Amino acid sequence: MMAEETKENKSVYDLLEEEIMALDIPDSEKAKRLSRLIKVRNKKVNIMLTGSTGAGKSSTINALFNMNVAKVGVGVDPETSIIEKFTLDNLVVWDTPGLGDGVKSDERISHSILEKLSELDEDGNPLIDLVVVVIDSSSKDLGTSYDLINNILIPALGDDAKDRILIALNQADVAMKGTHWDEENNTPDEVLKEFLKKKADSVQKRIKDATGLSIRPIYYCAGYKEEGGEQRKPYNLPKLLYYIIKSVPKDKRLALADNINDEEDNWLHDDQEKDYKERIKLSFGETVWFCISDGFDTGAEIGSAILGIPGKIVGATVGAAVGAVKGVFVAIFDI
Ligand SMILES: Nc1nc2c(ncn2[C@@H]2O[C@H](COP(=O)(O)OP(=O)(O)O)[C@@H](O)[C@H]2O)c(=O)[nH]1
Numbered sequence: 444m445m446a447e448e449t450k451e452n453k454s455v456y457d458l459l460e461e462e463i464m465a466l467d468i469p470d471s472e473k474a475k476r477l478s479r480l481i482k483v484r485n486k487k488v489n490i491m492l493t494g495s496t497g498a499g500k501s502s503t504i505n506a507l508f509n510m511n512v513a514k515v516g517v518g519v520d521p522e523t524s525i526i527e528k529f530t531l532d533n534l535v536v537w538d539t540p541g542l543g544d545g546v547k548s549d550e551r552i553s554h555s556i557l558e559k560l561s562e563l564d565e566d567g568n569p570l571i572d573l574v575v576v577v578i579d580s581s582s583k584d585l586g587t588s589y590d591l592i593n594n595i596l597i598p599a600l601g602d603d604a605k606d607r608i609l610i611a612l613n614q615a616d617v618a619m620k621g622t623h624w625d626e627e628n629n630t631p632d633e634v635l636k637e638f639l640k641k642k643a644d645s646v647q648k649r650i651k652d653a654t655g656l657s658i659r660p661i662y663y664c665a666g667y668k669e670e671g672g673e674q675r676k677p678y679n680l681p682k683l684l685y686y687i688i689k690s691v692p693k694d695k696r697l698a699l700a701d702n703i704n705d706e707e708d709n710w711l712h713d714d715q716e717k718d719y720k721e722r723i724k725l726s727f728g729e730t731v732w733f734c735i736s737d738g739f740d741t742g743a744e745i746g747s748a749i750l751g752i753p754g755k756i757v758g759a760t761v762g763a764a765v766g767a768v769k770g771v772f773v774a775i776f777d778i
Pocket residue numbers: 494495496497498499500501502503514515516517541577613614615616617663664665666667668675
């Protein structure tokens with residue numbers, strides 16, 4: 444490792460390794476933690492994005508992660524039934540072609556989605572950890588999305604469906620044809636908020652009536668860049684990310700931590716129902732605690748103690764480990 448390498452250039456795994464090495468604990472304990480860290484370091488997280496063409500799948504990938512490879516808007520080719528794979532270190536995103544461009548292509552795409560969902564990883568667990576269904580909240584006809592969710596995704600995911608599907612209502616800014624968007628604060632006004640909540644209610648109900656599952660959709664805005672024109676910043680991205688992290692097994696979460704988009708502007712505005720940034724930080728802290736530090740052996744007791752006291756250092760070792768994860772977020776989340 445080069446001396447002049449800055450903190451930002453180091454992976455969260457490198458930072459954790461340094462933290463463990465610097466701890467004042469017996470070598471045997473260090474070795475134990477380092478071997479746990481190696482296990483976590485080898486874990487990949489696989490997320491599938493799906494939804495209708497133009498809903499904003501590519502924009503969402505680009506907004507969330509440092510993954511400027513998913514083409515936005517251009518080159519939509521209904522002939523491609525191949526699911527695109529984007530890999531960034533341990534983060535693997537599967538971008539499915541959009542549905543809704545014709546019966547034949549929908550059949551082909553549905554088939555590829557089902558195939559992908561039935562794949563297993565090397566441990567024999569389902570390869571895809573989470574499916575994010577992106578829906579255009581300005582669209583009145585969500586038939587294609589309901590078909591996808593109710594007839595394909597939920598039956599394919601079976602018992603785990605509720606924990607492995609996120610419904611993401613994108614384009615919140617233009618849900619009412621661009622009206623009621625508070626430009627200055629980059630947030631929906633009360634009228635639009637009410638509209639979006641109703642939209643979420645109705646999507647939730649349609650899925651519940653068809654499948655019995657109750658999944659709460661998250662409305663947000665992936666952002667929008669006009670060629671040479673106005674730049675709309677994302678809204679509610681911290682909320683979307685928080686629910687993504689929560690849906691990912693603890694031992695895989697650092698794969699996300701390492702690849703979050705470091706464009707600060709993407710993380711400025713959310714509905715403030717919860718302190719999402721704090722919760723994001725704590726979700727990563729859980730990984731450190733349960734999968735690398737003592738929590739793994741000694742159970743949830745102390746873990747819940749740190750989680751209950753955000754920001755406070757509970758014992759030097761935990762503090763240091765959580766601190767390493769925090770270091771990654773200082774720039775973005777101003778912790
Ligand atoms: N206004 C607005 N436009 C968006 C948003 N997200 C995506 N778009 C635009 O919608 C179009 C389709 O987006 P894209 O990401 O390519 O959709 P995909 O086909 O699902 O991958 C592009 O022109 C995007 O710039 C959003 O949150 N708000």
